[in-house]
Amino acid sequence: MSVARKEVEIAGGGLAGLSLGVALRGRGVPVRVREAGVYPRHRVCGEFISGVTDDELGGLGIADLLEDAERHTSTVWFDEGGEVMRGELPSAARGVSRFCLDLRLVQRLRELGGMVETGARVEGVAGGREGLVLAVGRPRRESKWLGLKAHYSDLRLEAGLEVHVTGKGYVGLTGVEDGRVNVCGLFDRGEALGAGGRGGAVVRAVREAGLGELAGRLEEAEVDERSVTGVKQFLLGWQPRAGVDELRLGDQAAMIPPFTGNGMSMAFQGALDAVEPLVGWSEGRMGWREAVSMVRKAHRRRFGARLRWSWLLHGLLLNGGTRQVCLGLVRQGWVPFEAIYRRVR
Ligand SMILES: Cc1cc2nc3c(=O)[nH]c(=O)nc-3n(C[C@H](O)[C@H](O)[C@H](O)COP(=O)(O)OP(=O)(O)OC[C@H]3O[C@@H](n4cnc5c(N)ncnc54)[C@H](O)[C@@H]3O)c2cc1C
Incomplete structure (x- = not known):
């Protein structure tokens, strides 16, 4: 029945x-x-x-x-002093937008x-x-953090997951489909999305977080402006x-x-x-x-x-x-x- x-x-x-x-x-x-x-x-x-x-x-x-998601098996972590650790992920992760x-x-x-x-x-x-x-x-609660995300192409990664940590936040980089790289971080609230293009805001936030070298790599790569999104309430x-x-x-x-x-x-x-x-x-x-x-x-x-x-x-x-x-x-x-x-x- x-x-x-x-x-x-x-x-x-x-x-x-x-x-x-x-x-x-x-x-x-x-x-x-x-x-x-x-x-x-x-x-x-x-x-x-x-x-x-x-x-x-x-x-x-x-x-x-x-x-068919990207499979990531390795990671590398950096702080202001350089590389902290590099190794295998305990289990494979997936990357998909x-x-x-x-x-x-x-x-x-x-x-x-x-x-x-x-x-x-x-x-x-x-x-x-x-x-x-x-x-x-x-x-929706005002947070002290600003979350930013953008997709880049022509950006080479040192591992399946790259993480950069400083006193002003952290940024993770990982591959998603079509050879694109997701760049996403939490930043101490500084600049909001605005002048200089949306991709420009990501580079600026990364630089202000003390990650000059990474900001330089992002400037060399190609950002998909439509993919740039931000959040400040969580x-x-x-x-x-x-x-x-x-x-x-x-x-x-x-x-x-x-x-x-x-x-x-x-x-x-x-x-x-x-x-x-x-x-x-x-x-x-x-x-x-x-x-x-x-x-x-x-x-x-x-x-x-x-x-x-x-x-x-x-x-x-x-x-x-x-x-x-x-x-x-x-x-x-x-x-x-x-x-x-x-x-x-
Ligand atoms: C900066 C940052 C980086 C992150 N990175 C990762 C990561 O690398 N890996 C990971 O696993 N997680 C990550 N997360 C967390 C992950 O994105 C969330 O945990 C996940 O999206 C939660 O899914 P959800 O379905 O609860 O919410 P969501 O995916 O946000 O879906 C909620 C949906 O509800 C809709 N909605 C809202 N209000 C209403 C309403 N009143 N009526 C109808 N619809 C409504 C919204 O439009 C939205 O589509 C990250 C989060 C942030 C902020």
């Missing part, structure tokens, strides 16, 4: 919302996504995917969409019969309500307490410091945790509040330690004195990079 299923409405069609939508459609649940923006579009993101497993992506029904990935996800969701409305901002989401999933991304860590009916996913639930390169994986994993409770609610086997509570418990178990470690490391890395001590220990080989990398995944 077929079961009448209730529709799940998802506010926000980023990674968490779209991947949840695909997984629910794969299980026969009616899905409607309302997305404030349009596809495809560039977003502020390092586009370095690390932590989520093939099985988890398979569980969501999206593993094949990432099959949000421009490409979000479009693939939305196409998959539509193929599976999911409804996706674009240019459709959901108002009054605070407090939540039965059947509504909040996957609307990072809460809140790191667990987000403020939610109401009992609010089912939050992705950055809306918790935002891990970007240097970890783990936020996208958390969006996928958080969505995966919500699938079975939402199927249960949709089929009438479970109440809404029970489903919300199950998802929250799963998130606490999965992300609690990861967020605590990343918060600690974010503070140590961005504080002048502790950064030098920590990176000095890594440089000497006294702190194992691999162990730290695993703690934030």
Whole structure:
């Protein structure tokens, strides 16, 4: 006998919302996504995917969409004093632009019969309500940091992931599709996007962060001006307490410091945790509040330690004195990079 299923409405069609939508459609649940923006579009993101497993992506029904992503196996870190460490990544990471990935996800969701409305901002989401999933991304809170991202071509990297850290922020460089390099960083709020072209703002921010040599490399390379995006409003860590009916996913639930390169994986994993409770609610086997509570418990178990470690490391890395001590220990080989990398995944 077929079961009448209730529709799940998802506010926000980023990674968490779209991947949840695909997984629910794969299980026969009616899905409607309302997305404030349009596809495809560039977003502020390092586009370095690390932590989520093939099985988890398979569980969501999206593993094949990432099959041709760039695979990164090595990393090199620098500070003002030069190279800190160079080595293999404990597990291979993927590189693919949000421009490409979000479009693939939305196409998959539509193929599976999911409804996706674009240019459709959901108002009054605070407090939540039965059947509504909040996957609307990072809460808009003024931050002391400015996040900037741009794609470059003709830019050679020394490893799959290059990271440059100074007292005024950090920049990561990694390859995405078509030979392009994603350059993305968090900078102590200085210049906003503006005069000198949008690409000019990235070079200026990199230079002001004390990374003159990297700024020179960027000037030599070719920037895709359309890819330059910036963000200055976000809140790191667990987000403020939610109401009992609010089912939050992705950055809306918790935002891990970007240097970890783990936020996208958390969006996928958080969505995966919500699938079975939402199927249960949709089929009438479970109440809404029970489903919300199950998802929250799963998130606490999965992300609690990861967020605590990343918060600690974010503070140590961005504080002048502790950064030098920590990176000095890594440089000497006294702190194992691999162990730290695993703690934030
Ligand atoms: C500088 C920086 C660098 C980063 N680098 C990396 C990295 O290298 N690797 C990594 O894994 N993670 C990285 N991240 C984190 C990663 O981008 C996020 O964790 C991830 O995008 C979260 O996905 P999400 O679905 O929660 O939110 P998003 O992908 O932001 O999607 C939220 C969607 O909701 C829509 N929306 C908002 N409000 C409404 C509304 N009211 N109604 C309808 N729609 C709405 C938005 O338009 C958006 O499309 C980085 C973040 C920053 C800031």
